[in-house]
Amino acid sequence: MQIKELAAATGVDTETIRFYEKEGLLPQPARLANGYRSYEPVHLERLSFVRHCRALDIPLAEIKSLLGALDAPQEACGDVNHLIDGQLGKLRARLKSMKALEKQLLQLRSACNGEHPHLRCGILNELVAAAHGEACVCHHEKPAQGDSSS
Incomplete structure (x- = not known):
């Protein structure tokens, strides 16, 4: 073919x-x-x-x-088992990270309920505060300088 x-x-x-x-x-x-x-x-x-x-x-x-x-x-297939065990470990680490991200986004989402002008939007205000290096609802502490994860 x-x-x-x-x-x-x-x-x-x-x-x-x-x-x-x-x-x-x-x-x-x-x-x-x-x-x-x-x-x-x-x-x-x-x-x-x-x-x-x-x-x-x-x-x-x-x-x-x-x-x-x-x-x-x-x-013997021990190396194959080890390889898949490694993949499972990586997957579990990603799942844990994704769960933490979900929790942060849920906390951020809780900052704004209802319809408000953007000026009073809790989500936007939290994101701006974090951009200024202040603690935000999803991180609870001031982000480290140069921390790109915030």
């Missing part, structure tokens, strides 16, 4: 397929007499595997390790 067909079958655009080839995630396809790439079922399977891993937010370097594990089926 040609690259357009592989792209259609996997939902991966042609530029990404070429990038994955360049990065060694996909084996180089054979070339037809006209110079076109000729993809086999192994390319479809491997690209589908990579796409699924990307959907799980696994970085390309780690996908490369997983592909290496696939290519060495007799090896």
Whole structure:
């Protein structure tokens, strides 16, 4: 099959397929007499595997390790377990961070109820106060100088 067909079958655009080839995630396809790439079922399977891993937010370097594990089926899978444990740790840290952000936004939202002119909007006033280096309802303390997270 040609690259357009592989792209259609996997939902991966042609530029990404070429990038994955360049990065060694996909084996180089054979070339037809006209110079076109000729993809086999192994390319479809491997690209589908990579796409699924990307959907799980696994970085390309780690996908490369997983592909290496696939290519060495007799090896023990402890490294694969460790890799996924690492992904879970990163996800849990992001979830914790997102929960903290949600709490801050809820606190900020509570600063303004009802319809007011912008001049009296509690949310805008809190954001301006924080921009001036003052404590705001969502942080409860004065932000550190140069802190870009506020």
